[in-house]
Amino acid sequence: MNNTVFDFVGGTTGDWKVIKVATLRGDDLPEITHINKVVSSLAHNNSGIWTLKGVISNLRYTEKAEKEQLIAIQEDLGRPLATHAAFIPLRKSAEWWNLAQDERRKIMEESSRHTHTGLQYLPAIARKLFHSRDIGEVFDFLTWFEFAPSDEEAFEELLYKLRKTEEWNYVEREVDIRLIKV
Numbered sequence: 001m002n003n004t005v006f007d008f009v010g011g012t013t014g015d016w017k018v019i020k021v022a023t024l025r026g027d028d029l030p031e032i033t034h035i036n037k038v039v040s041s042l043a044h045n046n047s048g049i050w051t052l053k054g055v056i057s058n059l060r061y062t063e064k065a066e067k068e069q070l071i072a073i074q075e076d077l078g079r080p081l082a083t084h085a086a087f088i089p090l091r092k093s094a095e096w097w098n099l100a101q102d103e104r105r106k107i108m109e110e111s112s113r114h115t116h117t118g119l120q121y122l123p124a125i126a127r128k129l130f131h132s133r134d135i136g137e138v139f140d141f142l143t144w145f146e147f148a149p150s151d152e153e154a155f156e157e158l159l160y161k162l163r164k165t166e167e168w169n170y171v172e173r174e175v176d177i178r179l180i181k182v
């Protein structure tokens with residue numbers, strides 16, 4: 001699965017229907033009604049109104065104990081009950097990328113408690129992180145979450161907590177797209 005490239009194709013058809021879009025920071029994206037998430041390649045370009053590419057990669061900051069906790073409780077995407085999704089592409093600032101690895105880890109975890117907080121919302125929220133920065137995309141990360149409608153409130157609470165952290169001071173573009181399975 002590592003290095004698999006996915007295209008998130010925004011357009012007027014697809015497996016996920018857009019129900020809400022909020023541009024929290026930076027430029028918005030052209031309007032769409034559907035998103036299709038498809039296995040792709042760096043060479044292939046899917047059509048649509050826009051396409052964002054992301055690649056599955058290795059962990060950067062997660063420590064062994066955290067990794068073990070995640071593996072023990074996280075659920076896969078594609079659960080039949082998870083009819084709601086969120087697609088949140090983000091870009092972090094040059095200031096973030098100029099920090100050293102250990103400084104970024106300190107901000108993400110010791111200060112912002114990203115994994116610690118996120119773990120409390122598992123297994124209800126299934127998640128996948130796609131990296132885009134190293135393949136020359138406009139966003140650094142594409143994040144995808146799936147959950148049951150009854151867990152939407154918990155997901156909002158998690159976002160509220162994360163967006164207040166020091167880590168989010170470095171987020172310069174964030175578009176929050178909510179979807180339901182077609």
Ligand code: HEM
Binds near residue numbers: 088117125129158
């Ligand atoms: C990265 C866990 C929710 C956005 C990570 C990493 C972990 C993690 C362990 C580090 C990966 C690595 O070591 O490279 C979780 C858990 C969540 C959650 C358990 C619970 C559902 C969220 C939410 C967002 C988010 C709601 C909001 C969009 C990100 C981003 C990164 C990331 C952008 C990459 C950060 C970077 O590398 O600078 N997450 N997360 N996560 N997460 Fe979350």
